[in-house]
Amino acid sequence: MKARVHVMLKNGVLDPQGEAVRHALGAMGFDGVNGVRQGKVIELxxxxxxxxxxVExxxxxxxxxTVIESYTVEMG
Amino acid sequence: MKARVHVMLKNGVLDPQGEAVRHALGAMGFDGVNGVRQGKVIELxxxxxxxxxxVExxxxxxxxxTVIESYTVEMG
Known part of the structure; x- marks a missing residue:
């Protein structure tokens, strides 16, 4: 069976990867991107x-x- | 509005991060993990x-x- 885990930085934790993506999208002419958060997805x-x-x-x-990241688990 | 993008390595592309996680889980005594693939999730x-x-x-x-990665987009 499969499980999918999402790991995201908690709100309030600086996300330089997401910020870099947001900046790059703006520089490429994609307007209207107000925020980007980047995390990991792990398929087991x-x-x-x-x-x-x-899995938890x-x-x-x-x-x-878990100090700085939150996770969610989906089974199936 | 929010969009969530999953970016995973295509099947057949070596995934050293996933392989490292699989190995580590085995070393920690978690049996029954047959495979792990790790990708990115980007929330816009x-x-x-x-x-x-x-978003596409x-x-x-x-x-x-897109040479080595596939993506899926969920809106909402």
Missing amino acids: DLNDGATQAD VMCEKLLAN | DLNDGATQAD VMCEKLLAN
């Missing part, structure tokens, strides 16, 4: 029987830095 | 009236390297 291919709780433990221990 | 805050086609142009020109 798991044995059947894995639960969302298992992986997030807490490895995939996300 | 756009002026009202922006369309999915606009941004992907083609800046956000994704």
Whole structure:
């Protein structure tokens, strides 16, 4: 089974990658981009029987830095 | 309005980041992880009236390297 994890910087944490993308889009003539946040998406291919709780433990221990990042898990 | 773009390496393209995560999870005792792919998620805050086609142009020109990466756009 598949699980997809999104890891984003928390609100209020400076996101230089996102800011660079926003700036580049403006320089390329794309108006109307008010903000950009960039994060990671991690797709896991798991044995059947894995639960969302298992994936959340992986997030807490490895995939996300919970001091500055938040994560969401989608199973299926 | 918000748009969310997922950028993933195409199938068949080596993903060293994902491979490193898979290896680390195994070393930490998480069994049953058969594969990991890591990509980017980019959240755009756009002026009202922006369309999915606009965002797809941004992907083609800046956000994704379409030689090795595929992207999907979700509006809303």
